[in-house]
């Protein structure tokens with residue numbers, strides 16, 4: 001009995017010792033993150049020098065090359081561009097105006113991707129306002145044919161969870177224009193999916209199959225104005241001009257940088273975000289922030305001379321916004337005879353104060369991750385729970401790789417998302433680096449304690 005007690009005391013003090021060593025390491029990571037301007041300066045560069053990084057754009061390549069040079073200077077073990085081919089789309093300009101007897105009223109508008117182009121003079125037609133795809137489908141085809149369908153449902157601010165608020169409202173943007181096309185409409189206008197009441201349009205993807213029509217997002221104030229004028233005169237006409245083109249089979253890249261593992265280099269821990277943005281935004285929060293935070297993990301590991309057992313690999317995924325081709329290509333390129341996709345973390349929730357991590361994993365793995373929570377709590381982590389793992393890393397699920405998404409205080413996220421509002425001045429240095437701390441801490445602990 002006495003022997004058993006001694007073992008128990010030893011075990012307890014050992015676990016207290018490792019807990020203490022880990023919390024000291026978390027503190028070191030934090031002090032390093034909060035003392036470095038690299039992530040912040042890298043984000044400034046991406047926002048100011050490479051806005052509009054949609055796949056296929058020159059800005060997207062410039063952004064990759066900038067990061068590649070950064071990692072070369074950091075002297076990581078390897079850094080390279082992973083080439084592949086995919087289709088993309090390009091928007092040169094968008095304009096929407098209401099035609100009145102006194103002249104025209106310009107509305108604030110941006111094309112949705114991949115909107116069809118209009119003719120040079122634009123397309124003019126009557127407008128039919130609806131608030132959902134179901135409402136549209138209840139109309140007769142003859143009522144819709146040739147007209148512009150205007151989806152004008154506001155987001156519901158009664159959701160406490162901002163991402164739920166977004167999911168609830170995004171259907172009219174994602175599927176509305178195709179539903180309009182199927183009803184014979186000539187074009188679609190969609191109220192921006194944002195809780196902000198300004199007039200800055202928020203773009204995003206919309207789904208088409210073989211045929212497309214012009215599909216355009218309106219700023220909230222513009223949508224309200226159009227709705228009000230339609231109430232006064234239902235025979236109002238609107239003119240839509242979209243200068244856009246499809247890009248077929250273009251060459252593009254993911255960027256990969258890594259620090260080799262010392263004990264199990266074939267087991268690969270991925271951290272990353274997406275380097276692309278929509279054409280109309282600097283992409284500070286979406287997702288320049290996720291890129292620079294996860295890039296900073298490698299810098300922190302190098303500077304603190306952490307002896308990682310497994311390979312820590314940063315991936316800048318291309319094309320999250322349009323067809324998610326970068327994430328798919330990355331997963332397809334993995335040869336499981338050569339490496340084991342051990343774990344993946346995606347940061348794509350903006351550089352707001354950290355709140356938690358959601359995991360797509362087994363119950364046993366989640367239990368292990370939850371033991372990390374007390375170590376990460378001082379830096380803002382409130383929850384570690386099951387949930388969505390991330391768009392770009394999702395294709396790794398076929399390898400049963402546990403996946404996690406970094407989560408933030410996101411009330412302001414959809415004010416900025418996919419719009420010209422998403423600029424560098426909206427970034428708070430401390431919030432950015434608290435996030436970097438939590439991400440780096442989770443990667444450190446996963447490398448140390450991962451046992452699957």
Ligand SMILES: [Zn+2]
Nearest residue numbers: 286287320348
């Ligand atoms: Zn994003």
